[in-house]
Amino acid sequence: MVGSVDCVRLVVLNENTVKSGSKKLLAEHGLSMYVEAKKEDSIFRFLADVGQSGDVVLKNALHMNVDLRDIEFIFISHGHYDHAGGLLNVVKSLGRVKVYVHPVAFKRRRFKIVKGKLSESTPEFREEDLKKSGAELVYIREPHEVFPGVVLSGEVKRYLPLEIKENYFVGEDETKLEPDMFLDDQSIYINVKDKGLVVLTGCAHAGVVNILMHAREVCGVKDIYAVIGGCHLEPLSDEKLSEVIQKLKEINPTLLYPCHCTGFEPIIKMREELGLKVKQVTTGDVLEF
Ligand SMILES: [Fe+2]
Numbered sequence: 001m002v003g004s005v006d007c008v009r010l011v012v013l014n015e016n017t018v019k020s021g022s023k024k025l026l027a028e029h030g031l032s033m034y035v036e037a038k039k040e041d042s043i044f045r046f047l048a049d050v051g052q053s054g055d056v057v058l059k060n061a062l063h064m065n066v067d068l069r070d071i072e073f074i075f076i077s078h079g080h081y082d083h084a085g086g087l088l089n090v091v092k093s094l095g096r097v098k099v100y101v102h103p104v105a106f107k108r109r110r111f112k113i114v115k116g117k118l119s120e121s122t123p124e125f126r127e128e129d130l131k132k133s134g135a136e137l138v139y140i141r142e143p144h145e146v147f148p149g150v151v152l153s154g155e156v157k158r159y160l161p162l163e164i165k166e167n168y169f170v171g172e173d174e175t176k177l178e179p180d181m182f183l184d185d186q187s188i189y190i191n192v193k194d195k196g197l198v199v200l201t202g203c204a205h206a207g208v209v210n211i212l213m214h215a216r217e218v219c220g221v222k223d224i225y226a227v228i229g230g231c232h233l234e235p236l237s238d239e240k241l242s243e244v245i246q247k248l249k250e251i252n253p254t255l256l257y258p259c260h261c262t263g264f265e266p267i268i269k270m271r272e273e274l275g276l277k278v279k280q281v282t283t284g285d286v287l288e289f
């Protein structure tokens, strides 16, 4: 079993929408959360994803009194532009910084079919540019406990078939694209004392149910306290969505904050089926567990 933290504080620096009443905060399609995990007198700080431009994260951090110079590392959930696109900008702003990422996250181009057309979904920088600007890239495939109770998932085991894979491809040559199996899709598991696991997802391309099952197995903790992040359920059929929601009922997290790429209708259906434990979260929110 992994260690535990006393509490965790999450500052949502970027989500697709912005908190009502926020005058200075910006939003863009993407996700980024600043995390503080506290254990006795120690505070462990890091950044999970960086949004698509990096500008939004840097500006919002200033407005929300988050000093990104204090972070131990940046974690990249997967190589899509809306989570990793801002990385070069943020690295340039911070100077030397460790970046945890899966080895295939930036190595192959990905495409998504939008209205029958292929669309680039790879960040525009090259890994070499990141290194030159001060990033120390740490490639991970296996679970990694970076602080007692804070675990980077590594590759997520596929307990169930992927919920969605039809529209995503990898390959340099557009005529020879292969389905993207999203090996790079990773999450963060934080074991909070007396509560259970707080799970941070990127887009949950590995499948939100798979991620929660993996979190339990890797951490040796059964209780899921909160799930925050994209769940990417929009393209699912009604039947498949019902199956996912039924599994979530069985896993029974105390709180769910589906956002970013989850989809409007799936969120409504989750709220109908799972009740008030399903919450909204937007740019500017601060969550403490
Ligand atoms: Fe995304």
Ligand SMILES: [Fe+2]
Binding pocket: 078, 080, 203, 205
């Ligand atoms: Fe994604």
